[in-house]
């Protein structure tokens with residue numbers, strides 16, 4: 001589990017995933033399920049479109065006044081007895097969390113599923129400093145067993161087949177009865193829980209992410225399906241929430257509005273099984289809850305997106321619908337993207353967070369089919385923002401010389417209609433001659449990147465404009 | 475868009491697109507025939523490219539230059555019709571965006587955008603064409619090209635008109651709305667990924683049992699035809715306009731042979 005990006009080797013990563021074949025095969029088993037369930041959930045709710053629109057408006061409004069709402073949130077957390085820590089970057093956030101763990105004398109921390117702790121590489125940092133992090137979400141638990149990063153933002157182990165997961169359990173849970181059935185998610189969950197139960201009891205600190213931070217009440221909200229998040233934040237003495245700044249929303253009512261599109265877009269559920277709200281540490285009258293409550297608010301490049309053409313990306317609620325519907329993601333899986341955030345949302349966000357010089361492939365590796373935008377509950381114009389990245393790269397001369405040259409050459413002709421007509425006439429004719437009586441080229445000089453995988457149809461021979469002129473002259 | 479008086483002949487500029495111009499002019503003639511049958515006067519102004527390759531490569535300056543060239547050549551007509559959802563979408567959806575900050579041009583871009591349509595949806599939605607005079611033997615399956623589908627809402631229109639073609643049996647493939655993996659330069663820049671996507675698409679086309687694959691965008695058609703041909707498939711690939719105009723007598727895309735009667 002590392003946060004060191006490999007996005008710059010995206011092409012190789014993707015080629016490997018394709019060649020190996022395991023990841024696309026595993027995804028093929030589940031991807032239709034995500035798609036079908038979402039459609040069903042959306043069709044069952046006539047006001048879904050209207051809800052999308054209002055969810056978008058809520059976030060737009062919040063982002064316009066982010067400073068104000070963050071301030072209000074901080075104040076409310078303090079009033080309820082909690083602590084708020086602002087972290088400019090990953091290193092600061094890691095240091096803050098480690099410090100809290102140390103002060104709590106923690107040797108073991110349990111963790112709920114959190115992409116932000118992946119983003120800051122928290123687990124490796126804790127381990128290196130003698131604190132053992134234990135992932136309690138089943139998917140995260142599995143990839144922790146394997147020492148991998150998540151390949152999907154809500155289904156971290158979606159790149160694995162059932163057989164692979166079963167093998168990992170048998171490798172690590174050594175006292176397991178060989179006859180024990182581990183083919184179903186429920187049986188895996190039960191097995192993981194037997195291991196996790198004691199961890200929950202010995203953990204001194206519980207770390208969770210947050211789906212929302214509510215400004216009016218200072219509340220953090222998590223949605224889960226396994227209930228592990230609740231145990232993570234209730235049982236240990238100290239609860240640490242690690243969340244990025246754009247998670248804040250003004251009110252509880254706003255939260256419930258957005259919740260209505262979140263689970264439907266993510267898993268096709270009306271609501272996730274658990275929606276848990278935490279406000280401050282345990283009060284005298286509470287029967288349970290942590291003695292200390294901390295929130296670490298991470299910026300890590302987000303405030304720099306405000307006011308730019310990438311601001312809309314900060315509406316993202318991490319539902320994963322965009323990657324669940326992405327033809328590119330389906331073929332290569334999440335690891336190929338080379339950092340924490342895969343698929344279309346990652347292709348926009350990753351260049352913002354780690355730099356377009358390192359992640360320039362991501363916004364380019366899209367067919368612009370637009371399916372992501374069409375399912376995004378927050379109506380984020382993902383293709384448009386990927387195009388913005390391409391524009392920035394072009395301006396900064398970052399794209400490969402060949403792409404620039406090829407395009408410049410083509411543009412040179414396209415800008416001069418008479419020259420264009422002449423050259424295309426010649427091209428169409430000579431290609432026809434070259435193709436002779438064939439229908440398709442199996443190879444074509446200068447078009448190897450195309451003909452490596454598919455044939456190219458031989459042109460009919462004359463251009464449309466030339467033929468049309470002849471027809472008109474008749 | 476004010477509709478001209480009933481009976482008045484519409485002057486329609488046909489923007490063939492650069493791919494049709496160079497690779498398959500018959501699509502342009504099929505489009506012209508359909509428009510003329512519907513009572514339009516069709517003209518073909520001197521044209522090159524709408525600028526989409528530059529636009530999607532991040533070269534905004536070149537895109538604007540090409541867009542301006544298009545605006546100048548095409549703004550004098552009642553309508554601009556394009557036998558492609560992606561080039562149609564480029565003009566109708568993205569030109570206004572390109573000049574949003576240019577008060578001198580934004581109005582002209584908006585105006586051109588508002589009268590630019592993809593061919594099939596223009597026939598059904600603007601001209602009210604309900605049926606075509608055409609016949610085609612055998613089963614066809616239709617691929618929904620992405621820009622046409624998601625930018626312009628083209629889904630039922632081609633199916634409706636195909637339903638009136640004599641002898642044509644329309645069968646749906648699985649995932650007809652999923653991208654074919656073309657994506658312009660994507661197909662050559664990310665060849666292995668594009669190849670996986672188009673292979674899956676072709677498997678779905680084959681599994682539909684259809685004899686002919688139709689779509690409304692030559693880019694996608696060249697990609698799918700190229701892959702089917704590489705796989706040794708017998709399936710014929712055509713632009714939907716060829717069938718609707720009863721002009722499916724050229725050899726199919728990527729197939730050898732002579733024009734049939």
Ligand code: SF4
Pocket residue numbers: 265315316317318319320321322323344345372375376377378379380
């Ligand atoms: S970009 Fe949209 S679809 Fe993708 S994860 Fe974010 S909210 Fe969901």
